[in-house]
Amino acid sequence: xxxxxxxxxxxxxxxxxxxxxxxxxxxxxxxxxxxxxxxxxxxxxxxxxxxxxxxxxxxxxxxxxxxxxxxxxxxxxxxxxxxxxxxxxxxxxxxxxxxxxxxxxxxxxxxxxxxxxxxxxxxxxxxxxxxxxxxxxxxxxxxxxxxxxxxxxxxxxxxxxxxxxxxxxxxxxxxxxxxxxxxxxxxxxxxxxxxxxxxxxxxxxxxxxxxxxxxxxxxxxxxxxxxxxxxxxxxxxxxxxxxxxxxxxxxxxxxxxxxxxxxxxxxxxxxxxxxxxxxxxxxxxxxxxxxx
Ligand code: ADP
Ligand code: ZN
Numbered sequence: 001x002x003x004x005x006x007x008x009x010x011x012x013x014x015x016x017x018x019x020x021x022x023x024x025x026x027x028x029x030x031x032x033x034x035x036x037x038x039x040x041x042x043x044x045x046x047x048x049x050x051x052x053x054x055x056x057x058x059x060x061x062x063x064x065x066x067x068x069x070x071x072x073x074x075x076x077x078x079x080x081x082x083x084x085x086x087x088x089x090x091x092x093x094x095x096x097x098x099x100x101x102x103x104x105x106x107x108x109x110x111x112x113x114x115x116x117x118x119x120x121x122x123x124x125x126x127x128x129x130x131x132x133x134x135x136x137x138x139x140x141x142x143x144x145x146x147x148x149x150x151x152x153x154x155x156x157x158x159x160x161x162x163x164x165x166x167x168x169x170x171x172x173x174x175x176x177x178x179x180x181x182x183x184x185x186x187x188x189x190x191x192x193x194x195x196x197x198x199x200x201x202x203x204x205x206x207x208x209x210x211x212x213x214x215x216x217x218x219x220x221x222x223x224x225x226x227x228x229x230x231x232x233x234x235x236x237x238x239x240x241x242x243x244x245x246x247x248x249x250x251x252x253x254x255x256x257x258x259x260x261x262x263x264x265x266x267x268x269x270x271x272x273x274x275x276x277x278x279x280x281x282x283x284x285x286x287x288x289x290x291x292x
Contacts (some may be wrong), residue, residue, distance in 0.1 A: 004288065005047050005057035005100075006280030008107060009090065011082055014039055016046045018054070019281035023118050028277065035084045036093070044097050056291075057094060058103040058283030060110025060276050063137075067104055067152055075104055103287035107276050108155075109139030109146045111232070111269075114279030116141045119270035121228040128226045129275070130155060131233035132213065136180040140224055145286065147224075156180040160215045163208055166191075183212035185235045196235055206240055213241065214248035217266060221253075227260065232269040242266060 003018040003026060010033060017028035031042045047054060062080065066073045075091025091104050112129035121127035121141075130138035138155030140147040147153065157178045168191040172181030181187055188196040192205060199205045217229055231245070246262040259265055269275055 004284035008276040009061040056101045056284040056288035058280035101291040103283040108137040110279030111275035112139040114275040124227040132235040133233035210244035
């Protein structure tokens with residue numbers, strides 16, 4: 001039997017799996033993210049069991065990463081704050097062990113691909129997936145494939161208009177008023193001095209959060225016109241955000257564009273924690289098919 005390999009490389013854990021050509025997961029394991037030598041040793045051992053059946057590997061990694069095929073550092077995790085992984089050649093380490101085609105993208109791009117093929121945007125050709133967690137990241141699928149350009153999108157760092165009563169200085173080391181700096185879980189926690197899950201009953205928190213996320217969704221909508229936008233990550237477990245974001249988006253758009261019905265347009269993930277790893281299996285399948 002032929003299988004497709006998948007690696008979701010996260011800052012705290014690595015999920016590895018093999019799956020079938022439809023993206024279904026056959027077997028998976030999870031390892032702690034420690035040092036590259038140790039973690040990758042486990043990853044390699046996992047795939048060695050399947051080596052004779054392995055057709056391709058899809059990798060969705062925390063970033064930033066180098067996805068430029070003509071670059072000397074293609075396949076590297078680049079200037080991550082996780083020092084042990086900075087400038088680490090993750091694709092190279094796998095290429096040394098496995099002679100199969102490899103697809104390499106960001107964790108959020110992989111999640112977008114998973115959600116569009118088997119999750120909350122199934123049956124559509126395009127979607128945007130945004131995670132609002134400790135930080136904010138987003139990826140897009142267009143015509144069934146991950147959207148990339150000179151590099152990968154960094155949808156968390158778009159500029160948003162500050163709320164007139166928001167005096168928080170922002171939490172992004174690179175930008176004053178970017179979405180991640182004002183609206184990620186980390187920003188909520190610094191601004192209000194509490195874990196965001198403990199702020200569930202504080203309406204001010206979620207109104208402000210929706211103020212920023214609605215702007216982000218408006219900008220993504222106007223730029224890419226995706227058929228669906230999936231909002232995931234720890235912060236979106238506050239489900240009251242969904243109606244607030246939809247309502248504020250409606251106001252901001254002011255009927256300029258006729259949007260899909262909003263409760264079908266702005267939705268939670270369906271695959272939840274499996275979005276990334278599922279997307280990596282599908283990326284492996286797509287990469288294999290392209291190299292035939
Ligand atoms: P990460 O971004 O680290 O990969 P998560 O997507 O789980 O992981 O996001 C973590 C962030 O989400 C933290 O800021 C955390 O406080 C926040 N968070 C987790 N659960 C909830 C919840 N139920 N309500 C609000 N915020 C939450
Ligand atoms: Zn930023």
